[in-house]
Amino acid sequence: MDKLKEAIRMDNISKSFGKVLANKNINFEARSGEIHALLGENGAGKSTLMNMLSGIYTPDSGSIFIYGKEVSFHSPKDSIRAGIGMIHQHFKLIDVLTARESIILGEKGSFLLNPKAEYAKIKEVCDTFGLDIDLDKKIYDMSVGEKQNVEIIKVLYRGAKILIMDEPTAVLTPQEIEKLFKIMGNMKEQGCTIIIITHKMNEVMAVADRVTVLRSGETVGTVVKNETNPKALTEMMVGRPMDLSVKRLETNMGKIILKVNNLSVYGEDKVRALTNVSFNIAEGEILGVAGVAGSGQKELCETIAGLYPIESGEIYYKDQNIVGKSPRDIINMGISMSFIPEDRLGMGLVASMDMVDNLILKDYQNKKGFLIDRKPPAKKAGEIIDKLGIQTPGINFPVKKLSGGNIQKVLLGRELESDPKLLITAYPVRGLDVGATYTIYNLLNDEKKKGVAILYIGEDLDVLLELCDRIMVLCDGKVTGIVDARTATKEEIGLMMAGEMEGATL
Numbered sequence: 001m002d003k004l005k006e007a008i009r010m011d012n013i014s015k016s017f018g019k020v021l022a023n024k025n026i027n028f029e030a031r032s033g034e035i036h037a038l039l040g041e042n043g044a045g046k047s048t049l050m051n052m053l054s055g056i057y058t059p060d061s062g063s064i065f066i067y068g069k070e071v072s073f074h075s076p077k078d079s080i081r082a083g084i085g086m087i088h089q090h091f092k093l094i095d096v097l098t099a100r101e102s103i104i105l106g107e108k109g110s111f112l113l114n115p116k117a118e119y120a121k122i123k124e125v126c127d128t129f130g131l132d133i134d135l136d137k138k139i140y141d142m143s144v145g146e147k148q149n150v151e152i153i154k155v156l157y158r159g160a161k162i163l164i165m166d167e168p169t170a171v172l173t174p175q176e177i178e179k180l181f182k183i184m185g186n187m188k189e190q191g192c193t194i195i196i197i198t199h200k201m202n203e204v205m206a207v208a209d210r211v212t213v214l215r216s217g218e219t220v221g222t223v224v225k226n227e228t229n230p231k232a233l234t235e236m237m238v239g240r241p242m243d244l245s246v247k248r249l250e251t252n253m254g255k256i257i258l259k260v261n262n263l264s265v266y267g268e269d270k271v272r273a274l275t276n277v278s279f280n281i282a283e284g285e286i287l288g289v290a291g292v293a294g295s296g297q298k299e300l301c302e303t304i305a306g307l308y309p310i311e312s313g314e315i316y317y318k319d320q321n322i323v324g325k326s327p328r329d330i331i332n333m334g335i336s337m338s339f340i341p342e343d344r345l346g347m348g349l350v351a352s353m354d355m356v357d358n359l360i361l362k363d364y365q366n367k368k369g370f371l372i373d374r375k376p377p378a379k380k381a382g383e384i385i386d387k388l389g390i391q392t393p394g395i396n397f398p399v400k401k402l403s404g405g406n407i408q409k410v411l412l413g414r415e416l417e418s419d420p421k422l423l424i425t426a427y428p429v430r431g432l433d434v435g436a437t438y439t440i441y442n443l444l445n446d447e448k449k450k451g452v453a454i455l456y457i458g459e460d461l462d463v464l465l466e467l468c469d470r471i472m473v474l475c476d477g478k479v480t481g482i483v484d485a486r487t488a489t490k491e492e493i494g495l496m497m498a499g500e501m502e503g504a505t506l
Helices: 046-053 076-081 099-104 115-129 144-157 174-189 201-207 230-238 297-304 327-332 344-348 355-366 375-388 404-417 434-449 461-467 490-497
Strands: 006-017 020-031 034-039 061-066 069-071 084-087 162-166 193-198 210-215 218-224 256-266 272-282 286-290 312-317 337-340 422-426 453-457 470-475 478-484
Touching (some): 006 193, 020 046, 034 046, 034 230, 046 193, 076 084, 084 144, 099 144, 115 144, 115 174, 144 174, 174 193, 174 201, 193 201, 201 230, 230 434, 256 297, 272 453, 272 478, 286 461, 286 490, 297 337, 297 422, 297 453, 337 404, 355 404, 375 404, 404 422, 422 434, 461 490, 478 490
Parallel strands (some): 020 218, 034 193, 084 162, 162 193, 286 453, 286 470, 422 453
Antiparallel strands (some): 006 020, 006 061, 061 069, 256 272
16 A cells, blocks of 8 residues: 555534534544654644544534545444544453454454454454454453553454554553554554544654644644654644753652551452552652552542541551541641542532632631631632632632633642642643643642652653652552652663562662
């Protein structure tokens, strides 16, 4: 197949959801034998555009051409018939099935298929694209990388020559990312078109041939990867120059604020979520936590914050054991702790309330009498808006109507207003645009400078290595190492995340 042949062309594509214009006259083109990155901040319209290409949405206007022929998709089946396969960030697999059963599931007449012939067909796909997987292995026994391989085989087996991959590296270890890039290279060599939806600039530079940048639902431009750089791409994304460096603030660490000894916790499904976890954090230190999704990060945060019951172990804030204490008990003990949860609107803030009421919620129980003076929290809300650059019509505007980045700033501003000595934060930049992300990093460094001890749960290993002092690695709820972020490598952390190596415990 001619590698320069146009595989996809989308002309003047527009899509609205109510009053929200998600895509406005977008033009996009990708070729056979090409890895094409679709880059843009959250809300730029990337997923909406690709959902139209995969038949999930129908454009309000515009045209889609596949290999030069105009098409009209009304369902994902139409897209699959045209040779397009989408691999979503959250895999659509059934745990109790084997890889082989998952691949043929949904095929027309799958119960009447010849097992030997289908096995041979799947094996041919695996050999052609360099996909190594045990076809008889159950999905529930697989790593995240293996599950992703099953999804890739599934779409290739159905004849896809155009693959759309939504944030394909979000939950992979560095070693799994390396393997994925090799597989993508094999697919490219076979003439496939691969579109990756991403926001990770280093991965764009590592694997893409060309890059199309979207901003505010419109096409900014398409550039050849070898003729650009991360700084220029970021400026295209956000519309202004930005410093992309993450700085580790060097401080003199003080006394140990938090000490956790042999903590074991059962998860919501009665399966052990944490096993004998031990670590400490000092004043003026950022301790990062790395691990593939579901390694116990959520339970760790919520247990320390008094939201989760423990099976055994100790949690000391200075010299006070806080095991079995509720969040209100912890506050009444005079312990200065703030928790910024992963679920901003479910656990962090009350979505229907405005900024003022959400600030009042933090300490209303400490107020005397029946009437609450709203003037001090209203003043505080105004100060937080100015300090963090929160984009909102006003302090009385419901927080649920703000963007993800502004919601996170409201939550962070409220928690930092209480001058905590210990700050626990879970994925504080997930889903945020580039500008908001770097604002959060700077705020964490400001708190570190004040001597605050910070537990930072993150998923970007580059940021963990650049921002944190030490990194604790979790694998299946166990600590596989606590390493110095200044000397550790992504490869070492990746092996610890996969449970294939144990690091030192610093």
